Amino acid sequence: MKKLEDICRTVLRRIRPKRVERKRILELADRMRLRVSDAASESGLDAEVRIDGSVAKDTWLRGEADIDIFMRVSPALSRDELETTCLRVVRKALKGYRIIERFAEHPYVETWIAETRVNLVPCYRVEKGKWKSATDRTPFHTEYMKSHLDESLRDETRLLKKFMKGIGVYGAEIKVSGFSGMLCETLSLFYGTFRNTVTHASNWRRGETIDVERYYEGRREEIERLFDNPLVVIDPIDLGRNVAAAVADRKMWEFVAASRAFIQQPSLRFFYPTVAKPFGVRQLRSIIADRGSALLLIQIGRVDAVVDILWSQLYKTERSLRNLLQENDFEVIKSASWSDEEACNAILFELTDATLSPSKRHLGPPVSRREESKNFLEKHLKREDTVSGPWVEGDRWIVEKLRRNNSAEALLRSGLSSGGKSIGVAGLVADTVKRGFQILLNEEITSLYRSNRQFARFLCGFLKGRPIWIDS
Amino acid sequence: MKKLEDICRTVLRRIRPKRVERKRILELADRMRLRVSDAASESGLDAEVRIDGSVAKDTWLRGEADIDIFMRVSPALSRDELETTCLRVVRKALKGYRIIERFAEHPYVETWIAETRVNLVPCYRVEKGKWKSATDRTPFHTEYMKSHLDESLRDETRLLKKFMKGIGVYGAEIKVSGFSGMLCETLSLFYGTFRNTVTHASNWRRGETIDVERYYEGRREEIERLFDNPLVVIDPIDLGRNVAAAVADRKMWEFVAASRAFIQQPSLRFFYPTVAKPFGVRQLRSIIADRGSALLLIQIGRVDAVVDILWSQLYKTERSLRNLLQENDFEVIKSASWSDEEACNAILFELTDATLSPSKRHLGPPVSRREESKNFLEKHLKREDTVSGPWVEGDRWIVEKLRRNNSAEALLRSGLSSGGKSIGVAGLVADTVKRGFQILLNEEITSLYRSNRQFARFLCGFLKGRPIWIDS
Numbered sequence: 001m002k003k004l005e006d007i008c009r010t011v012l013r014r015i016r017p018k019r020v021e022r023k024r025i026l027e028l029a030d031r032m033r034l035r036v037s038d039a040a041s042e043s044g045l046d047a048e049v050r051i052d053g054s055v056a057k058d059t060w061l062r063g064e065a066d067i068d069i070f071m072r073v074s075p076a077l078s079r080d081e082l083e084t085t086c087l088r089v090v091r092k093a094l095k096g097y098r099i100i101e102r103f104a105e106h107p108y109v110e111t112w113i114a115e116t117r118v119n120l121v122p123c124y125r126v127e128k129g130k131w132k133s134a135t136d137r138t139p140f141h142t143e144y145m146k147s148h149l150d151e152s153l154r155d156e157t158r159l160l161k162k163f164m165k166g167i168g169v170y171g172a173e174i175k176v177s178g179f180s181g182m183l184c185e186t187l188s189l190f191y192g193t194f195r196n197t198v199t200h201a202s203n204w205r206r207g208e209t210i211d212v213e214r215y216y217e218g219r220r221e222e223i224e225r226l227f228d229n230p231l232v233v234i235d236p237i238d239l240g241r242n243v244a245a246a247v248a249d250r251k252m253w254e255f256v257a258a259s260r261a262f263i264q265q266p267s268l269r270f271f272y273p274t275v276a277k278p279f280g281v282r283q284l285r286s287i288i289a290d291r292g293s294a295l296l297l298i299q300i301g302r303v304d305a306v307v308d309i310l311w312s313q314l315y316k317t318e319r320s321l322r323n324l325l326q327e328n329d330f331e332v333i334k335s336a337s338w339s340d341e342e343a344c345n346a347i348l349f350e351l352t353d354a355t356l357s358p359s360k361r362h363l364g365p366p367v368s369r370r371e372e373s374k375n376f377l378e379k380h381l382k383r384e385d386t387v388s389g390p391w392v393e394g395d396r397w398i399v400e401k402l403r404r405n406n407s408a409e410a411l412l413r414s415g416l417s418s419g420g421k422s423i424g425v426a427g428l429v430a431d432t433v434k435r436g437f438q439i440l441l442n443e444e445i446t447s448l449y450r451s452n453r454q455f456a457r458f459l460c461g462f463l464k465g466r467p468i469w470i471d472s
Numbered sequence: 473m474k475k476l477e478d479i480c481r482t483v484l485r486r487i488r489p490k491r492v493e494r495k496r497i498l499e500l501a502d503r504m505r506l507r508v509s510d511a512a513s514e515s516g517l518d519a520e521v522r523i524d525g526s527v528a529k530d531t532w533l534r535g536e537a538d539i540d541i542f543m544r545v546s547p548a549l550s551r552d553e554l555e556t557t558c559l560r561v562v563r564k565a566l567k568g569y570r571i572i573e574r575f576a577e578h579p580y581v582e583t584w585i586a587e588t589r590v591n592l593v594p595c596y597r598v599e600k601g602k603w604k605s606a607t608d609r610t611p612f613h614t615e616y617m618k619s620h621l622d623e624s625l626r627d628e629t630r631l632l633k634k635f636m637k638g639i640g641v642y643g644a645e646i647k648v649s650g651f652s653g654m655l656c657e658t659l660s661l662f663y664g665t666f667r668n669t670v671t672h673a674s675n676w677r678r679g680e681t682i683d684v685e686r687y688y689e690g691r692r693e694e695i696e697r698l699f700d701n702p703l704v705v706i707d708p709i710d711l712g713r714n715v716a717a718a719v720a721d722r723k724m725w726e727f728v729a730a731s732r733a734f735i736q737q738p739s740l741r742f743f744y745p746t747v748a749k750p751f752g753v754r755q756l757r758s759i760i761a762d763r764g765s766a767l768l769l770i771q772i773g774r775v776d777a778v779v780d781i782l783w784s785q786l787y788k789t790e791r792s793l794r795n796l797l798q799e800n801d802f803e804v805i806k807s808a809s810w811s812d813e814e815a816c817n818a819i820l821f822e823l824t825d826a827t828l829s830p831s832k833r834h835l836g837p838p839v840s841r842r843e844e845s846k847n848f849l850e851k852h853l854k855r856e857d858t859v860s861g862p863w864v865e866g867d868r869w870i871v872e873k874l875r876r877n878n879s880a881e882a883l884l885r886s887g888l889s890s891g892g893k894s895i896g897v898a899g900l901v902a903d904t905v906k907r908g909f910q911i912l913l914n915e916e917i918t919s920l921y922r923s924n925r926q927f928a929r930f931l932c933g934f935l936k937g938r939p940i941w942i943d944s
Contacts, residue, residue: 375731
């Protein structure tokens with residue numbers, strides 16, 4: 001077993017940006033900053049244009065720099081003006097480059113220059129605390145981290161980020177619902193070292209609170225009142241905000257579990273997981289057949305939404321369909337959503353059975369409740385779908401009923417037939433469903449598997465069902 | 473709709489013993505009393521021999537008289553002496569008659585004379601309250617009812633008994649676990665009329681208490697402390713005893729439900745249910761096939777026990793096997809025990825499925841519990857019976873496992889293979905099981921159905937699953 005320190009040293013050697021890359025990125029960032037700044041001046045827009053994010057804070061990983069250029073404009077501008085004016089300036093500055101307009105809480109622009117992603121983000125130049133838009137805090141975060149992270153802490157942050165990427169919990173976007181870069185920096189600042197972070201994370205409890213600036217000293221119970229998240233990390237520049245608000249239960253606990261496993265048996269695989277090659281189609285077929293459970297895939301086309309909205313709609317739809325299945329007594333072993341973020345989206349269920357017994361036991365009211373008993377008897381006596389009973393068992397009425405739906409496929413098909421809004425399918429997904437959907441059962445899924453490598457990898461992970469760091 | 477009073481009058485005309493039958497029964501009873509009394513004298517046994525029970529109280533139904541002859545002997549006799557001496561006297565008295573030795577709390581003798589059952593029961597001649605055996609109270613009950621029931625109350629009691637027989641809740645023996653004759657008399661005494669009894673019973677609640685002698689006046693809450701039965705009727709001659717102790721939940725609530733139905737729509741069928749003719753074998757086959765559920769019958773031979781013990785052992789075994797099935801995820805819609813009380817006993821289950829999916833979802837501990845999580849991972853990682861996972865869902869570990877048993881028949885077969893005591897099969901039943909058992913699935917059950925008319929009637933009732941008064 002290698003020692004934890006040796007492994008960290010090895011990883012750091014691989015992820016710390018080299019001088020030449022650093023120079024290239026910083027020069028590119030500065031060039032972009034000037035370009036936007038000039039375009040703003042020319043347009044008569046009073047904007048403070050600055051480099052923010054991990055490049056500014058020097059916490060980025062080798063080969064993975066994202067350049068964030070922020071344009072701070074007067075808070076006197078309306079939201080509409082902010083959006084239209086800034087976008088106009090950005091378009092002018094990037095004339096000749098292919099740009100992608102994106103949307104988080106408000107619009108921003110993404111472009112790629114020499115394989116480096118550059119985000120151009122408008123925000124308001126407000127005083128600390130007087131936030132007008134969600135991105136107004138970023139420049140304050142940059143300044144805070146620049147003044148608090150020394151070289152050693154920047155390295156520890158890089159290790160933590162790489163670890164989180166390796167185990168699949170890095171990223172605050174809805175698809176991942178994990179740990180943001182700012183959250184990694186704040187954790188590193190609080191715990192001092194990567195080792196200390198994972199050691200403490202091993203013992204985190206639900207509602208774990210971290211308050212690096214001690215805003216709540218002497219009144220920590222107030223934190224519990226204010227925030228209802230599995231992990232609460234008070235923003236060092238805003239005591240009213242939880243930097244970990246995006247972290248879903250599952251991602252928090254995967255991080256906790258991986259931290260424990262890493263401490264117990266440190267290994268490079270936590271940082272560099274080996275993704276297994278997908279099974280061949282024939283092998284997949286026999287795996288599905290041997291398993292005996294039922295795989296049921298709902299495949300739909302393009303959803304008209306930006307990426308974050310897309311995933312939030314897919315997840316909502318997955319939850320609704322899962323509830324529908326469970327309410328109809330199907331045992332859902334596992335479910336997941338998948339998207340190529342372009343033309344193909346899918347929701348996958350593993351059920352113990354795709355078909356249930358035709359009848360079921362149905363529990364009625366206690367006989368002592370006279371009115372309920374009367375209604376129960378009226379409802380079930382001499383009805384076509386009453387198989388047997390009602391009878392008295394202990395102190396209650398029981399009846400054996402035919403199930404309304406004993407085929408999962410038929411249940412989903414009828415639920416989705418007009419889009420599925422009434423069964424909780426999210427609006428934009430329902431619009432797509434209306435245009436058509438496919439339900440694939442068990443080995444029928446090989447059709448998509450065969451044609452889409454991304455999906456194939458996803459399905460293999462789903463079938464294994466283990467966090468990647470457990471296996472590799 | 474006939475009026476309730478008309479129906480009661482009609483029933484009473486049919487169940488009130490006619491003068492000639494009354495004369496015959498009373499003469500027969502007196503003859504038996506003298507015969508036993510003489511035999512006792514001859515044997516030098518100091519015994520007060522008396523007529524007790526419904527014949528003495530004049531609450532018996534036409535054509536259904538049971539004659540109870542009690543022999544009250546000195547409490548100085550030991551239990552052994554009571555049993556051996558009294559049995560010897562009885563045998564002497566009944567020389568030439570076929571007698572059956574029976575056993576409730578202590579032995580008694582049953583014989584049949586001209587189609588009338590005669591029970592000869594020894595007990596102690598004790599003062600009220602100084603009970604030495606369970607039957608010592610009977611003479612006091614007789615005296616109490618003789619002095620409290622006038623002709624009208626005796627008729628109301630007959631109506632209540634007939635109603636309870638009709639709906640299948642009459643009898644304190646374990647097979648029925650219903651209402652004894654003494655309980656019917658006490659209820660009639662308390663409520664005054666049959667109509668009033670069923671009217672009040674319609675609104676009974678769990679733990680309903682009736683205290684005809686007002687022993688607990690001003691401290692009724694004490695009754696709740698003392699008795700934990702669905703129905704509590706304080707014995708009018710013993711404030712420490714619940715006359716309704718034998719009444720099972722199910723029988724109490726069947727009586728309540730039938731009372732409501734009778735009041736709402738009075739009908740002779742509550743007193744005289746029409747038992748449907750069993751289905752033909754071919755019809756039975758198609759009913760079983762159409763139903764889609766699984767019928768599973770365990771058939772065993774003679775159990776060496778008196779009737780009450782036999783039923784208590786069958787019921788215990790039924791509960792244990794039901795638990796076994798449920799613990800292994802089989803959904804038991806309904807179960808029942810059947811016996812011809814001689815050579816053939818059976819326990820019947822209706823399951824939604826006789827075979828389950830090969831794998832199932834298994835819930836693990838919250839990730840936050842470090843020690844439990846460690847054990848869980850050790851238990852399930854890289855195990856042959858782990859199909860997929862473990863993975864994190866929300867804040868818990870989940871894993872997909874192969875079921876140990878997905879065939880109900882195989883599960884029962886293995887559980888019963890050495891008698892089944894370890895899975896809770898009652899001792900005397902286990903002894904029989906050891907000698908062999910049969911498991912019949914679905915249409916295999918027709919073999920017993922064809923050969924045993926009693927069983928055929930039982931199975932038809934089971935398949936219908938409704939109390940008889942609902943249907944007929």
